[in-house]
Amino acid sequence: MEKLLEVKNLEVSFQTYGGEVQAVRGVSFHLNKGETLAIVGESGSGKSVTSQTIMRLIPTPPGRIKNGQIIFNGEDLVKKTDKEMEAIRGKDIGMIFQDPMTSLNPTMKVGHQIMEVLTKHLKMDKSAAKERAIELLRLVGIPMPEKRVNQYPHEFSGGMRQRAMIAVALASNPKLLIADEPTTALDVTIQAQILELMKDLQKKTGTSIIFITHDLGVVANVADRVAVMYAGKIVEMGTVDEIFYDPRHPYTWGLLASMPSLDSDDKSELAAIPGSPPDLTNPPKGDGFAPRNPYAMKIDFELEPPMFKISDTHYAATWLLHPDAPKVEPPEAVKKRLRKLSSNYPQPIIVKESE
Ligand SMILES: Nc1ncnc2c1ncn2[C@@H]1O[C@H](COP(=O)(O)OP(=O)(O)OP(=O)(O)O)[C@@H](O)[C@H]1O
Ligand SMILES: [Mg+2]
Numbered sequence: 001m002e003k004l005l006e007v008k009n010l011e012v013s014f015q016t017y018g019g020e021v022q023a024v025r026g027v028s029f030h031l032n033k034g035e036t037l038a039i040v041g042e043s044g045s046g047k048s049v050t051s052q053t054i055m056r057l058i059p060t061p062p063g064r065i066k067n068g069q070i071i072f073n074g075e076d077l078v079k080k081t082d083k084e085m086e087a088i089r090g091k092d093i094g095m096i097f098q099d100p101m102t103s104l105n106p107t108m109k110v111g112h113q114i115m116e117v118l119t120k121h122l123k124m125d126k127s128a129a130k131e132r133a134i135e136l137l138r139l140v141g142i143p144m145p146e147k148r149v150n151q152y153p154h155e156f157s158g159g160m161r162q163r164a165m166i167a168v169a170l171a172s173n174p175k176l177l178i179a180d181e182p183t184t185a186l187d188v189t190i191q192a193q194i195l196e197l198m199k200d201l202q203k204k205t206g207t208s209i210i211f212i213t214h215d216l217g218v219v220a221n222v223a224d225r226v227a228v229m230y231a232g233k234i235v236e237m238g239t240v241d242e243i244f245y246d247p248r249h250p251y252t253w254g255l256l257a258s259m260p261s262l263d264s265d266d267k268s269e270l271a272a273i274p275g276s277p278p279d280l281t282n283p284p285k286g287d288g289f290a291p292r293n294p295y296a297m298k299i300d301f302e303l304e305p306p307m308f309k310i311s312d313t314h315y316a317a318t319w320l321l322h323p324d325a326p327k328v329e330p331p332e333a334v335k336k337r338l339r340k341l342s343s344n345y346p347q348p349i350i351v352k353e354s355e
Contacts, residue, residue, distance in 0.1 A: 003071075004175055004208045005031040005054070010068035012046075012053050015061055019281035023049040025232035027068075031176070036202065036209040038219040038240075040255065041229035044277055047212045050229070051178045054210075055093055056085045073175065091121040094169030094207075098181040100161035103168070104153045110137070110164045111149030117171040136167040141197060159190040163197070170201060177202075180212045195222050216259045220244060225313065228252050231277045231288035237307075238314035245338060248308075248316040250293045253334045287319065295320060295328050 012024035024046045031037050039047045052058045054070055056077060070077040073092065080088065089095075097103055105113055111133045118129035130149070137145035140163040153161055162182065169177060179198070183191040199222055202209060211222055219226055219240065226243040228236040228251065236249040247253055254273035275292035278284050287293070290300035299319050308321035320328050329335070 001032040001035075003030050004033045004035075004073065006069075006071040007050075007054065008069040008071070010050065010053060010070065011066040012049055012058065012063060013066055014063050016281070021280045022283055023232055023280060024053065025280075025283065027229075027232070027234055029227050029234060029237060031208050031210065033175075033208055034202070034206045035225065036199075036211055036223045038211045038213060038223035038226045039229055040213060040216055040219060040226060042214065042255075042273075042277060044280075045229040046232040047214075047229055048180055051095075051180055051210060051212055055089055055095060055178065056080065056082070057089075087121075090117060091172045092174055093176045093178065094172065094174035095178045095180070096162070096165050096169050096182045098185050100158075100165040101153065103165055104161060106153050109150055109152055110156065110167075111151075113164075113168050114149075114171050117168060121172045132171075133167075136171055137164070139201070140164070140167045140170075141193070142167075159186055159194070162186060162190070162194055166194070166197065166201070170205065170207070173205065174207060176210070177207050178210045178212075181214075182211075183218070184213070184215070191218070198222065216244075216255055228255065231283065232280060233288070233317065235289065235318070236316040238310070238316075242311065242314040246310075246314070247330065247334070248310060248314075248321060249289075249318045250295050250320070251289045252316075253330045254292075256337055257331070257334045259337070287317070289318075294331075297325065 007030070008028050010024055010027045014021040014023055027046070027050055029037065039050065041047055049058060053065060054077065065078055068078065077085065077088070095103070104110070111130065114133040114136055115126070115129040118124040118132055119126065124132065134145045134149050137148055142148050142160055142163055153164065156164060183194050186194065195218065198209065201207070213219060223240050225237070225239050227234045228243070228249065230251050236243065236247065236252045243252065247256060258272050273292060278288045284290070285304070286302050287296070287300040287305050290296040293300065297319055305317045305319045307315045307317050309315055310321070319325055
């Protein structure tokens with residue numbers, strides 16, 4: 001499989017009055033062509049900063065890329081000038097956000113916003129661009145696109161704006177689409193439609209997707225692999241099946257236990273992870289999750305765990321995986337939830353044509 005993106009040892013910090021916030025602390029992962037990687041984790045774990053750094057959209061200052069490489073298409077994005085990045089963002093990397101109004105221009109007709117991408121990056125003439133804009137609106141499921149193409153964003157419903165934003169992001173045929181909580185603001189039915197749409201478009205266009213969410217339930221349906229982030233680090237990484245059926249990090253157990261199951265009447269076992277993440281202006285020297293980890297050992301408070309390899313695709317950073325560590329099983333609540341999950345998702349989670 002061919003790699004589209006490789007992030008190596010990325011470190012990003014922000015200068016604030018309270019000190020230097022170490023938002024991303026040595027993150028490494030890769031993304032294959034045509035693949036969807038989900039990044040999950042609690043609020044403040046560094047998901048958005050990681051993705052914004054890939055697009056070079058973090059404000060500098062106060063932000064700073066302290067270390068690392070972002071190899072995209074064989075080139076290091078960290079070394080690109082702002083001008084070079086602008087061209088890459090419009091053309092090769094598309095993005096969609098939680099609130100479409102932050103990326104759609106309210107004073108410009110939706111059709112024009114799509115056409116602008118087409119004329120600028122694909123050098124289409126105006127009439128071809130208009131035709132393609134209508135086609136794209138149809139592709140993302142907007143009814144009567146010939147009429148909608150001439151409307152402003154405020155004339156669209158929330159779900160339609162989200163679709164329009166996807167149309168803008170896909171207009172340039174980007175190699176990479178970064179979606180940061182694209183559906184959280186939408187009601188459940190529309191969420192499902194948008195996710196379905198993204199999967200469908202990916203099949204047609206072969207775009208690679210980074211999908212950011214704190215809803216693990218969403219992940220099962222859209223992602224090939226999952227990276228679990230905690231306090232600026234990736235603590236576990238694996239295929240969807242590995243993360244859902246063989247989770248190894250106690251933080252992942254916590255996330256799974258706090259995930260609402262699909263049968264909505266059963267909220268009784270929903271347990272948020274007790275405690276809160278560490279202060280990133282003064283990160284702990286050991287495992288940042290140790291104070292919240294009921295299985296923590298002495299070493300967890302002293303030394304940062306390395307990434308232990310479980311399979312070629314599955315890694316986790318917890319001392320529990322050290323050969324000398326006591327054998328610990330996920331708590332009964334997590335196992336129960338996993339059993340429930342497997343009965344809720346009768347078909348295999350990853351449905352992928354073989355390459
Ligand atoms: N411009 C900024 N100035 C200072 N600190 C920042 C800035 N942007 C982000 N941070 C800090 O970086 C850390 C990571 O934030 P980030 O937005 O990546 O979290 P997240 O995982 O996306 O959370 P959420 O799920 O709430 O979106 C947080 O501690 C946040 O306060
Ligand atoms: Mg975020």
